[in-house]
Amino acid sequence: MTQKILLDNIEHDDHATLAGYQSREGYQGLKKALGMKPAEIIDEVKASSLRGRGGAGFPTGLKWSFVPTNSEKPVYLIVNADESEPGTFKDRLLMERNPHLLLEGILCSAWALQAEKTFIYIRGEYAYPYVCLKKALQELYDQGLLGKSVFGSDFSHDILIHRGAGAYICGEETALMNSLEGKKGQPRLKPPFPAGSGLYSMPTNINNVETIANIPFIIAKGGEAFASIGVENSTGTKLVSASGHINKPGVYEVEMGYPMLDFINNECGGILNGGKVKCVIAGGSSTPVLRADELEGVNLDYDSLKAAGSSLGCAGFMVLDETVDMVEALLNLTHFYSHESCGQCTPCREGGHWIEKIVGRIATGEGRMEDLDLIKSVCSQIAGHTICAFGDTMVLPYKSILAKFPEEFEAKIKKTATGFYQPLNFIGNSAGDNH
Amino acid sequence: MSANEMITLTVDGHEVTVPKGTNLIEAAKQLGKEIPHYCYHSSLSIVGNCRMCQVEVVGAPKLMIGCHTQVQPDMEVKTQVTSEKVKAAQESTLEMILINHPLDCTVCDQAGHCKLQDYHFEYNAKPSRFIENKVQKPKAVPLGPTVMLDAERCIMCTRCIRFCDEVTGTGELGMANRGDRSTITINPGKELSNPLSGSVVDLCPVGALTHKEWRFNTRIWYTKQTDTICPGCSTGCNVKVAVRDEQIVQVKARQNDLVNKEWLCDEGRYGFNRFIPEQTFVDCKKDGEKIAIKDALAQLKVIKGQENIFFLAPELLLEDFYLIKQFIAQHCPDSKVAVAYRKRELTSVEAILISPDYAANYKSAEFLGLISDNPGKDYEEALAAATASPDKNIILVGDRAILAEDQNDQLMAAIKAAPLSALIGTDANSGLYANAQLSIPSRSIFQKSGLLTNKDTRFQYSDNLIAFAPGTHPEWRVFNLLAKELGSQIVKANSDREMTLELLASDVFSADESGAKPTIRDIKTAGLSV
Numbered sequence: 001m002t003q004k005i006l007l008d009n010i011e012h013d014d015h016a017t018l019a020g021y022q023s024r025e026g027y028q029g030l031k032k033a034l035g036m037k038p039a040e041i042i043d044e045v046k047a048s049s050l051r052g053r054g055g056a057g058f059p060t061g062l063k064w065s066f067v068p069t070n071s072e073k074p075v076y077l078i079v080n081a082d083e084s085e086p087g088t089f090k091d092r093l094l095m096e097r098n099p100h101l102l103l104e105g106i107l108c109s110a111w112a113l114q115a116e117k118t119f120i121y122i123r124g125e126y127a128y129p130y131v132c133l134k135k136a137l138q139e140l141y142d143q144g145l146l147g148k149s150v151f152g153s154d155f156s157h158d159i160l161i162h163r164g165a166g167a168y169i170c171g172e173e174t175a176l177m178n179s180l181e182g183k184k185g186q187p188r189l190k191p192p193f194p195a196g197s198g199l200y201s202m203p204t205n206i207n208n209v210e211t212i213a214n215i216p217f218i219i220a221k222g223g224e225a226f227a228s229i230g231v232e233n234s235t236g237t238k239l240v241s242a243s244g245h246i247n248k249p250g251v252y253e254v255e256m257g258y259p260m261l262d263f264i265n266n267e268c269g270g271i272l273n274g275g276k277v278k279c280v281i282a283g284g285s286s287t288p289v290l291r292a293d294e295l296e297g298v299n300l301d302y303d304s305l306k307a308a309g310s311s312l313g314c315a316g317f318m319v320l321d322e323t324v325d326m327v328e329a330l331l332n333l334t335h336f337y338s339h340e341s342c343g344q345c346t347p348c349r350e351g352g353h354w355i356e357k358i359v360g361r362i363a364t365g366e367g368r369m370e371d372l373d374l375i376k377s378v379c380s381q382i383a384g385h386t387i388c389a390f391g392d393t394m395v396l397p398y399k400s401i402l403a404k405f406p407e408e409f410e411a412k413i414k415k416t417a418t419g420f421y422q423p424l425n426f427i428g429n430s431a432g433d434n435h
Numbered sequence: 436m437s438a439n440e441m442i443t444l445t446v447d448g449h450e451v452t453v454p455k456g457t458n459l460i461e462a463a464k465q466l467g468k469e470i471p472h473y474c475y476h477s478s479l480s481i482v483g484n485c486r487m488c489q490v491e492v493v494g495a496p497k498l499m500i501g502c503h504t505q506v507q508p509d510m511e512v513k514t515q516v517t518s519e520k521v522k523a524a525q526e527s528t529l530e531m532i533l534i535n536h537p538l539d540c541t542v543c544d545q546a547g548h549c550k551l552q553d554y555h556f557e558y559n560a561k562p563s564r565f566i567e568n569k570v571q572k573p574k575a576v577p578l579g580p581t582v583m584l585d586a587e588r589c590i591m592c593t594r595c596i597r598f599c600d601e602v603t604g605t606g607e608l609g610m611a612n613r614g615d616r617s618t619i620t621i622n623p624g625k626e627l628s629n630p631l632s633g634s635v636v637d638l639c640p641v642g643a644l645t646h647k648e649w650r651f652n653t654r655i656w657y658t659k660q661t662d663t664i665c666p667g668c669s670t671g672c673n674v675k676v677a678v679r680d681e682q683i684v685q686v687k688a689r690q691n692d693l694v695n696k697e698w699l700c701d702e703g704r705y706g707f708n709r710f711i712p713e714q715t716f717v718d719c720k721k722d723g724e725k726i727a728i729k730d731a732l733a734q735l736k737v738i739k740g741q742e743n744i745f746f747l748a749p750e751l752l753l754e755d756f757y758l759i760k761q762f763i764a765q766h767c768p769d770s771k772v773a774v775a776y777r778k779r780e781l782t783s784v785e786a787i788l789i790s791p792d793y794a795a796n797y798k799s800a801e802f803l804g805l806i807s808d809n810p811g812k813d814y815e816e817a818l819a820a821a822t823a824s825p826d827k828n829i830i831l832v833g834d835r836a837i838l839a840e841d842q843n844d845q846l847m848a849a850i851k852a853a854p855l856s857a858l859i860g861t862d863a864n865s866g867l868y869a870n871a872q873l874s875i876p877s878r879s880i881f882q883k884s885g886l887l888t889n890k891d892t893r894f895q896y897s898d899n900l901i902a903f904a905p906g907t908h909p910e911w912r913v914f915n916l917l918a919k920e921l922g923s924q925i926v927k928a929n930s931d932r933e934m935t936l937e938l939l940a941s942d943v944f945s946a947d948e949s950g951a952k953p954t955i956r957d958i959k960t961a962g963l964s965v
Binding site for chain 1: 481482483484485486487489497498503524527528530531532534535564565567568570590591609610612613614615616617
């Protein structure tokens, strides 16, 4: 952990204030950006090889270049602060402790995209981060640094913060836009893509909080400097939200390519109570799990985790020790995803719940051997058949847990198999008779 | 790229050329192939949520939904016919939809005309692997004065929501909750009471939405279903009417994008029975005395050469108007003719579909030159003339020859006092029947078949729905018989069908370039515009 881009100076209590932030070279990147041509900024971001930190890892510069220039319609920038992936809490820290870095990143990005307005869509449950961000934003408005003239320039820009209402799916970009427009938070069909027709049918660019927070550094120090941090295809640093059975849970900024075992042993302070790792969910709850014996040589970057059969996602790093019952773990996940399915398209709406009910049966001793194949079959009926990526990603951890810990499921089924099934009211709302 | 650019692609190896922007469902339809779908409707926005229309596009990594995928040059589309992947996806979708669908087909009004039954039978037909409890949702929820919701049967296609948002613009419906708890619901402070509300039942592919009027009425397979035209106004909405035991038990809109898309107003749909009199008369009468039809026609002969006043009901068929026109031209050309017609005020939602007249077929009379192009003025003048000229015969054809609101004492007295007043109609409880000196029974619009002309001069086929009483004659035949009495039969036809054929062959309809006259089939498909 040599270089800090995002969490630099957050130990100072006044860093969340405008004065404190400016006293530590804050808004220097923006001042430089406003002197550059928008296209030059996009080129810098392309040179940085920055990839989206929301989970998909799409190259940010490329994404920006999809937004039409000289559009007659207003261009909107959306910051996705709907951080809802279980195991992820990095954006919260950024917004609480370093809100001006995000605002500076927004203004740099907005200038690069010639955006008229920025909408920050913040997770509804993030009450405190909302207050912090709102306070920082108000400081800018009070000082006359936002609105008609951004930091004294000819560029005018407004930033609005919108609080979500508690739906995981609103982190999906088009569901987020529907929600912002006052509609039900359900993903849209694509095409059209947001860059052409997004929020209110206007050209829209949407990025994660962490992605945007990297922009001031890229502008201040140059894309090359950013690209020199990390490894090939995974440049810069990454905020990792570490949780689970570790001694020091928290948000850590590590250089891309940092070895996973080192991260567990050093940053995370090892396993809680001297236990042993059973598995790691490295990228957030929707990424495939890695068994303890698969961790050796895996690094925290896009390519390494992909090669290991998982994904960096948004680095919601969860360590599960040997006390964890994987059937219960899967049940927990399936409950979350079936609860958060927006209900729009058939496979995810029905299939997600079906899997939850099957796993629920296994967990409570009503499982059948054929249920394991049934779950896999339903997973394949969901993935690739839905409107948004929710269905695709939901089944990834399910399939990996089933594939990597089959013995736990089989044991549970064998132990209690009675040969016949009695309807059982598990989690959910199905009370009453079975018909 | 020009707007009318044509694109050629193949569906299951069959080539088809369609305009740019066409989606795959419509392109396949051109080949007579069905890509099954629930949520897609050609006149509503596309949401792609049912996933039933997935097809394989060669080269695409995933299956594509036919509703949202537009044709591209040289695209190779594979449907369930040639693609195992598509077949599997359809089976999967149906299995998923049925997970929480109550299998209460035995008491469901939709059974027998249910897309879920049809598709399950055609594309899946396997027992479910789902052994858990189904989600329970509200049942028998009134959404408004006309429609009931069974949320458990709903498959979340959201057609009803989109109809209220996009067509009527009234926005009464929404979706509450998430996941498999999602439920169609009434938005706060609203009720589904717009003038087209019953259309959501037609749009519902399953039995989630049902008509309050016809719930638990009959199994659809015990009914005779007939394609016909709504006689409520001159829009001429295409409908399918189910009849059991000579009673209308359900009215559905029929898709005709040139007329009513697939919508129908509540006034029309639930108002079919207003064209069926509670009590009909089946005998000819003169001053209260029952007489034979021959004698009745003999009485009617006195109108020859007179300046009679003809009041015609707007639901008469083109055939009826044709005969009346011929008759008047030959025997009493100085007569005054009017079709009951009065415009009314419409709300903006009513105006989406409803015409401001109550006159389904006034356009036929106008088309034949029987009345002027100002039917309202003709009617008002005829009303005034009837009361002001006690020396003229008044001939009333059809039960609504005079609108109910105009049947005042003064007019009734004039009908009573005229040298001859005659009603050719069916309703034994009407004021016209009570006051006309001579009455000859005919048939209601549902008891005969023939052509209606809508406000855009589109000829459409109104079919026979219920049986007529023996001894009655359609209006056209009454005038043909009367002409025969007077020595000159006008047409040879004996039945409604022969009459329509004779009319189509007459000089009323011109031949097309190939010299062919329109056929009944031409008119039945989507109507005929000249």
